[in-house]
Amino acid sequence: MTAYEIVAIGASWGGLHAVGTVLAGLDGSFGASVVVAQHRDGHDDQGLLPELLARRTALRVTEGEDKGPLAPGSVVLAPAGYHLLVEDRSVELSCEDLVQFSRPSIDVLFESVAEEYGERAIGVVLTGANPDGAAGLAAIARRGGHTVVQDPQTAERSEMPRAALAAVTPDAVLPLERIAPHLRRVCAEAA
Numbered sequence: 001m002t003a004y005e006i007v008a009i010g011a012s013w014g015g016l017h018a019v020g021t022v023l024a025g026l027d028g029s030f031g032a033s034v035v036v037a038q039h040r041d042g043h044d045d046q047g048l049l050p051e052l053l054a055r056r057t058a059l060r061v062t063e064g065e066d067k068g069p070l071a072p073g074s075v076v077l078a079p080a081g082y083h084l085l086v087e088d089r090s091v092e093l094s095c096e097d098l099v100q101f102s103r104p105s106i107d108v109l110f111e112s113v114a115e116e117y118g119e120r121a122i123g124v125v126l127t128g129a130n131p132d133g134a135a136g137l138a139a140i141a142r143r144g145g146h147t148v149v150q151d152p153q154t155a156e157r158s159e160m161p162r163a164a165l166a167a168v169t170p171d172a173v174l175p176l177e178r179i180a181p182h183l184r185r186v187c188a189e190a191a
Contacts (some may be wrong), residue, residue, distance in 0.1 A: 003190045005120040007032050007111040010055035010106030012128030013038035014156025023057035025180020033070040037109040039102050040080040050077055066093040072168030078104030083111035110136025126150045128160025134167035141168045148172045
């Protein structure tokens with residue numbers, strides 16, 4: 001079994017709670033890099049999201065910087081107003097057009113993760129009010145990565161997980177509180 005090197009998480013409406021819950025369940029021994037595309041309004045230009053999430057986890061949380069490295073056991077968040085991509089084991093930022101009415105776009109992040117990591121990637125779609133992330137999760141699945149979708153019944157807004165379920169048959173559909181234990185288990189088993 002191939003070891004997982006990266007976990008890509010996408011969330012929108014209700015995402016602060018959902019992403020925080022997942023990150024809170026990952027401890028300092030978690031060996032994969034984590035990248036997050038959380039839809040943010042344009043008013044979060046003070047970088048409050050990294051600070052809020054850092055309070056919930058033992059992992060190091062930073063906002064993505066262009067050409068910044070990815071490191072195991074760390075979390076990189078897409079900055080407000082930028083797409084976050086991964087290439088050559090580092091982060092790239094883009095101001096390209098909105099995708100699914102969003103920048104950062106979950107699809108853009110997931111598609112770059114699928115291209116770069118293939119079967120060594122895990123994609124996680126959480127709560128949200130639009131279909132962003134569905135196409136990207138399908139790209140991860142096509143490349144042999146592991147896919148996880150929050151159970152729509154446990155999502156603050158179910159549209160995003162429902163769109164993901166319509167696009168791909170995921171490896172796991174889980175209530176929010178069971179996602180972090182699942183990630184820890186599959187990463188440990190594959191190591």
